Amino acid sequence: MKTAAEYEESLRKLNLKVYLQGELVENPVDHPIIRPSMNSVKMTYALAEKSEYQELMTATSHLTGKKVNRFCHLHQSTDDLVKKVKMQRLLGQKTAACFQRCVGMDAINACDSVTFEMDQKLGTNYHERFNKFLLQMQEEDWTVDGAMTDPKGDRGLAPSQQADPDLYVHVVEKREDGIVVRGAKAHQTGAINSHWILVMPTISMGEADADYAVSFVAPADAEGIYYIYGRQSCDTRKLEGGTIDVGNSQFGGHEALMVFDDVFIPWENVFMCGEYEFSGALVERFAGYHRQSYGGCKVGVGDVLIGATALAADFNGVAKATHIKDKLIEMMHLNETLYACGIACSAEGNKTASGNYLINMLLANVCKQNVTRLPYEIARLAQDIAGGLMVTMPSEKDLRNPEIGKVVEKYFVGVSSVPTEDRMRILRLIENLTLGTAAVGYLTESMHGAGSPQAQRIMISRQGNLAQKKELAKAIARIETK
């Protein structure tokens, strides 16, 4: 397995083409806007080095029997599924941000069973190809971007009906040695911090969209691939040079548009090509795993937000007020409700035909549906307790100013035993998580990542077994079924 330092080093060797604010970035690893997101991924390597986190951070490969980073692992039991969630909570606690590497883990777990089932039914050899890639990924300890979401254009139209055929990634040429793909993937989490990309289709497709039913892997710096970095609320505070106003100076996340400008993919890296009837299963399983993920990572970030809020109450001198204590309890209650859902869909997982474990689909969707709601309420309560100063405080530069710095210190003190700077730090962290760069992950991504709320409702409807419930009611009400 790679050390954290080796991970950073390996990224420097990539030849990524990244645009940010209208300019090509020379050195993504050290760019102040990008670097905190790299630090978050790096933490997935760093913690795997520490003995106290071995059980959560690593696993034993079913391919080789060797120890691998859990992010490269196929879940071999419900215990593995539970540990995945606990690892994600841990990383959320340590970074207070999106650590990005989950998409790859969720993608390989989805691809494993779907390629296996494709081969079973169609006689293809996708699963073998996939296993070869997986082996390499485990050996090299790669960070992989599981790339699913296409730009989609008009949501009312299918891929092949769009005015521009490229609004979904598709095969533009099939050659003897491979395929050429064109299009883009939007909202790509951690794309700039990844070694490889695993592309999957984004919706269940019909025959007319067969060219869009394509899945493959490619090196992140393959010829024809480039990135446009997404901007986040308060992103440019990272260019100001301080450590207070950014809220979280060490960690962050990112999303980017990933463009495929006629990229060649050799056949050995292709896992689906036209088998549209399997696109739905791949989408559903990847989404399912990722909906489970949010029952871990968002809970970890929530832990930090709750801790920060409790500190704000301490610093304001109100920690003993009953309504403050009650709101903190409510925040913990909501946060643990999410965790309960993450644990439950894992503990209730099942073995797939290929041998790895799938979460309980109904509960994973219930988990994510709660994630689209409860963090918003947790954030609202955090703002309630923090107080308005969170959004009216002067800047770090004012605090550092030799003349008015003292005035800032004098008037923004809370309880006299706590330095004003510490109070500002904690309030800026709450701002970061509820309005700033991290709110992108803690709130908006909680809403839309792994599928928007309506997607979960459709799944809940399908999985909820209403027919059985009707039979139960008939039995109690003594209604004869004809």
Add this chain to the structure above:
Amino acid sequence: MKTAAEYEESLRKLNLKVYLQGELVENPVDHPIIRPSMNSVKMTYALAEKSEYQELMTATSHLTGKKVNRFCHLHQSTDDLVKKVKMQRLLGQKTAACFQRCVGMDAINACDSVTFEMDQKLGTNYHERFNKFLLQMQEEDWTVDGAMTDPKGDRGLAPSQQADPDLYVHVVEKREDGIVVRGAKAHQTGAINSHWILVMPTISMGEADADYAVSFVAPADAEGIYYIYGRQSCDTRKLEGGTIDVGNSQFGGHEALMVFDDVFIPWENVFMCGEYEFSGALVERFAGYHRQSYGGCKVGVGDVLIGATALAADFNGVAKATHIKDKLIEMMHLNETLYACGIACSAEGNKTASGNYLINMLLANVCKQNVTRLPYEIARLAQDIAGGLMVTMPSEKDLRNPEIGKVVEKYFVGVSSVPTEDRMRILRLIENLTLGTAAVGYLTESMHGAGSPQAQRIMISRQGNLAQKKELAKAIARIETK
């Protein structure tokens, strides 16, 4: 194990003294108001006889290695804890009511570890006595009432401070052969359908309340014990003789006041007598197990309510309306959220010193806290979909009236293919669950059973580890801990 028929027979042999509506009941088993609750308990025996439910309904005794009803079992693994919740959901689905037997199961599991720890620390021999009782309970397949809640009088005063010393059960005499107890236990679920009673203290106590720190078992018909049956919303509909207006003609639940009028308890049946410092642990663990329980039983009842509501929509001809479908999804989402909490606190359980398994206390309290909220919203949505007819419909007697019965049939038809009677049956079931006898269990008991909401909040506060969360936030905000 007893068959369902044997269970009913065994109850007939008891010599219970039960008051109901100001009169002594001759034959509780056949009393029309009581009988449906007996049927619910009976179902815990009936399903244990069926091969398809063996895995959930039975377990292997750690004392004897024999198969026992799971209600008499000490949980030997997290798997046992999970199965307990699934068994409860199943029984909720089959009865749409409180099946009452959980209190005994939760009581024995709490007593096991607490008596063990008492003996370890104090050199007492309570655990041995407890084991003897447990062995008999398993052999006889008894239904046991785990009796905790005292009447409490003025909630602002401790047991020994009350104007009347009997408002909490207490020891009034210690004799060589045993103790004499006085007082009462309120809200006793399933008391009239139980063979034995396992009494526990209801709050954590101090030295001054040592006489109130008492735990013991007694036969339900012991000398000096009598019962006053609690009345429920719509209870007397069961005296009307029909099967529609009662909503659920087969099953129900009950609570009763259980009075101890100087009852003698031999030492071998005493499990705590004055060791007040262990009263808190016993309360907390029993409550913890019982808070887990609600993540199963209420979910099963919820399944029936959701099914009934979906049928009401079918019968009204609105099943395809988008807002109806969306509300049904919401009901399922909320119901499964409760289930997720029930599963999670089980899967995350831990082994106690005595060897049985305890649920994760934080998640069990989170589970119950959600149970104090979500069923109310599910019930509200059920009433939304059912329509106002649920509360304005004529009576069953009107339907059966030779003259106006036809008018009722004519005007209360929904879709023409469904008999009016079926529509009435389903609406009465929804009424039963949201306003009637079953609402007592599905709503008010969801609020107060296993401890009122504030009790869970106190536990969440204690278990939530706010101190660790503050440290996490300090690390992210780069605040040095002094």
Add this chain to the structure above:
Amino acid sequence: MKTAAEYEESLRKLNLKVYLQGELVENPVDHPIIRPSMNSVKMTYALAEKSEYQELMTATSHLTGKKVNRFCHLHQSTDDLVKKVKMQRLLGQKTAACFQRCVGMDAINACDSVTFEMDQKLGTNYHERFNKFLLQMQEEDWTVDGAMTDPKGDRGLAPSQQADPDLYVHVVEKREDGIVVRGAKAHQTGAINSHWILVMPTISMGEADADYAVSFVAPADAEGIYYIYGRQSCDTRKLEGGTIDVGNSQFGGHEALMVFDDVFIPWENVFMCGEYEFSGALVERFAGYHRQSYGGCKVGVGDVLIGATALAADFNGVAKATHIKDKLIEMMHLNETLYACGIACSAEGNKTASGNYLINMLLANVCKQNVTRLPYEIARLAQDIAGGLMVTMPSEKDLRNPEIGKVVEKYFVGVSSVPTEDRMRILRLIENLTLGTAAVGYLTESMHGAGSPQAQRIMISRQGNLAQKKELAKAIARIETK
């Protein structure tokens, strides 16, 4: 104006045909199940006699300049609209039940402007007929049942498409002297306590349903009209003879099915006959007024529930607990939010073409939409504070039993200074309002009365002016409108 005594007397003179529990009722006024609802209507007369309530309870007729009961009045100003809401809150406070007379007031106010506009457009003379009836209604101080809701059968089909043509009230014969109508009106609030009935169509209709577009008045005991009384949760407790278990021994509400078995209506009493294009306006305005009403009456009932809950806390000895105080504040906050909506839609009312005042339609629908939610939460909080005893207490007969009455008194005491009976009374009142007869009005009727929630959402959608909001957003975002 009638005195309360005269009102009761006048009802005795009616020759109503009422079925209840499969039997024809001899004397509805004194029937123990019906009488409490009569008492509620009677209160609308009684308070009008008291000088301190003159301003709210009475108004000056725009027809005669005489003082009339406000329930017979056409609103002449926004001040009248506001006073209507305040009168309703007052009556809710005094009865803790549905006082039923609003439907008539809302019906006459809707009919006034719609008949005027029909005449304006079509040259009919409905408004003159209506005025004649109104004059008499004011002179006689009648209680009028505004009857709108048809049984509706299959909700997916229009009136004329139903398998049975009678599922909506319709004209079966047009004669020179009048019309003959057949069908039924369901959920008729206060029907048995009314002198006259004002029938209106229940939905917006098209040409095919012209025969169903019919509005008229008829004496409540006209030939061919009969009633089947709707049963309510806990209704038969009123037959038990006590005053505790009923919760509210004095007041109640009722709904009934009103059947029109080929009833002849002379032309002078017909206000619409075939003018289907005006059916929508009549429905919308009646519903609008009635949605306003709920911002008054339900708030008054809410006041009683909040008061009862506060007393329960006092009696339990927990009134000073912070969480109790906070929940009572929340209950008041929610209740006053409903009131604010009732006041706002009144204060923002507008003059109609006929001269009376119409509420602000958008805000009236917002008011009712909140009424479908907030009382359920208020009720949930009431149950939280009341404690489980509310549903597990013995019956009044147990309390009165010479032998065990003392036991009931002993063990169900709260703070020692309050008699157990008082505590039982207050808990039974909370039961009554959240599960019993009054829950029918406070909860289910809050949901469905004046139109189910979805009906309000459709109106909010229509009235919300989304197009203007889009223009506002374009101006801010600097998007040019093409």
Add this chain to the structure above:
Amino acid sequence: MKTAAEYEESLRKLNLKVYLQGELVENPVDHPIIRPSMNSVKMTYALAEKSEYQELMTATSHLTGKKVNRFCHLHQSTDDLVKKVKMQRLLGQKTAACFQRCVGMDAINACDSVTFEMDQKLGTNYHERFNKFLLQMQEEDWTVDGAMTDPKGDRGLAPSQQADPDLYVHVVEKREDGIVVRGAKAHQTGAINSHWILVMPTISMGEADADYAVSFVAPADAEGIYYIYGRQSCDTRKLEGGTIDVGNSQFGGHEALMVFDDVFIPWENVFMCGEYEFSGALVERFAGYHRQSYGGCKVGVGDVLIGATALAADFNGVAKATHIKDKLIEMMHLNETLYACGIACSAEGNKTASGNYLINMLLANVCKQNVTRLPYEIARLAQDIAGGLMVTMPSEKDLRNPEIGKVVEKYFVGVSSVPTEDRMRILRLIENLTLGTAAVGYLTESMHGAGSPQAQRIMISRQGNLAQKKELAKAIARIETK
């Protein structure tokens, strides 16, 4: 009255000392971070010039009978109170931001009645002084900063108990010609855009804090006053030069710390000096008026957010999806609920002893309490409908880049008929309102402005008349009051 141009000109003449990001600002009016907030205040002058807004924007002075800007007016009727709310909704719609001038209007209305009552009771002549100031304010059409909130230090300590005596504004010297004050006011809305400051105490005070019970007016650029500008989420985007990424390029709001460094105030400008027993009334009334205000301004901003969200749905091609329509209805429902509260507390206002009108205090607090909740849910729903692109989109500079601008246009198109730039504009506006500079006003200020949620709960508790509600319940339950 001043024209908009004259207003801007008058600001240029002020000699304000403003620090922003550690530097003294040369020209606040043209500073790109400050200017949008000035534009919002300017709109209060601009709309007053337009004939269509005369009724809302202007009023007739009770002092001079001349037309004045409503922001300088004392409310003379409930109609004035209602118009105030409508004016605020209008301005919210036109600026999608905080237009800041309300604090002055609310301050003069509070000071009017309180100074009158002080004079009545104590024989002081504060009201005369106040009237002189008010006359000038109306003549000059000043924008006045109503300054209440002190920094407060340790919330657990009274002003005189703080470690630093300056954490609340206080009198440090009383001279023959006036007083000298020291301290600061935090979160000062619109301070940099104001001509004068009206200082009020921030809490109800006791005798020990008499020196802190001080109210006065001062020119915004008085000797010894300086400002430190508060930073907002995404504030520096305004320095980037574009019009898209800022979301709202024209309007904004601001808060600042206002420091009083031994400022001299002549007696004629002092309205309270030591009369601590009136500090509570002044706080309560100012807060009351300001809680009403939020029922207007936030609703107007909400209108823009709803409009923007509806456009986002149009541009995404999902406007016809039922769940989208339903969420837009919910947003309107919630927004109008706030408006209903704003209208209701106005329509139910009362005349004060001094002759101006006070809102209904209970309903104003209910209004604000809802404002601390519903905008957060509206914002959550906006993010739901907008989609994740809102936080992952590239920057304006990427769109303008000659090379990759086309790629951005290609891949971020929605429905093909709408330019990508328009889609980006609308998404950036939603970002602005839910995470960016405007979220500070729409969310966090909705929480804390005019008092934090707990402050309203205390007022609801005091105003809710629980004692009367208990009497109502006793009457219904037939409990005799001793």
